[in-house]
Amino acid sequence: MKNSLATLLLMMSVVGHAHQAEFSSSLLSKTDDGKYILQIASSMTAFQGEIDYIYSQKAYKTAEEFKKLVIDYFTKNVSLIVNGTEVLQLKDPMVLLGHETKIIVEVIGIPAKINELTFTNTMFKDLSHNKMGLIMLIDGFPKEQYILENENEQTIRLKLKEGTWVSSESDELIMKNILYISFFLIIAMIPLIYVSYRDRKNFRK
Incomplete structure (x- = not known):
């Protein structure tokens, strides 16, 4: 019931933003027969804009040719x-064209136990102010909605720590800040080292 409600709310949100090219969504769920399904939805404007930009408008003449380009682009941009190391197979992607266009694909190889997850979707990275909401309706997976955007390079990295899913972005940010601070401290110390060396040299004279 909770999963159905979350799915309904997500679909309502997608429909509400379907006319805005910069909004899209990813939904990972499990069917009644045990299959894992990934669905990516956005406006036709968003899909067409990316395909035209990457392949050019002359690359397709029919809807079927457009679908093939979308699938090709999908396979190159979604993982x-x-x-940490298990790359899941995204099998038999299917494109449903419409005002709200969708890609539906079966996910193969999900293990029974998961303690780390990385999802990347750069399909709409060329759209300004793009944002993609990610929801996973599978037992053992994070239940919150996560946002993929240019600021996080269209990638969500999550780790299971003490029973709670946390983003590893905060750890990476801390490490980057430490590196930046160390670099600037070293740069700032160079003049001091030089002055100290010069003063000692003059003193010896």
Whole structure:
């Protein structure tokens, strides 16, 4: 019931933003027969804008040719990695064209135990102010909605720590800040080292 409600709310949100090219959504769920399905939805404007930009408007003449380009672009820009190294297979992608266009694909190889997850979707990275909401309706997966955007390079990295899913972005940010601070401290110390060396040299004279 909770999963159905969350799916309904997500679909309502997508429909509400479907006319805005910069909004899109990803939904990872499990069917009643045990299949794992990834669905990516956005406006036709967003899909067409990316395909025209990457392949040019002359690259397709029919709807079927357009679908093939969307699938090709999808396979090059979407990945799901669990437990650090296990790259999941995205099988038989299907494109449903419409005002709200969708890609539906089966996800193969999800292990029974997952403690780390990385999801990347750069399909709409060329759209200004683009944002993609990610929701995972699968037991053992994070239940919050996550946002992919240019600021996080269209990638969400999550780790399971003490039973709670946390983003590893904060750890990476801390490490980057430490590196930046160390670099600037070293730069700032160079004049001091030079002055100290010069003063000692003059003193010896």
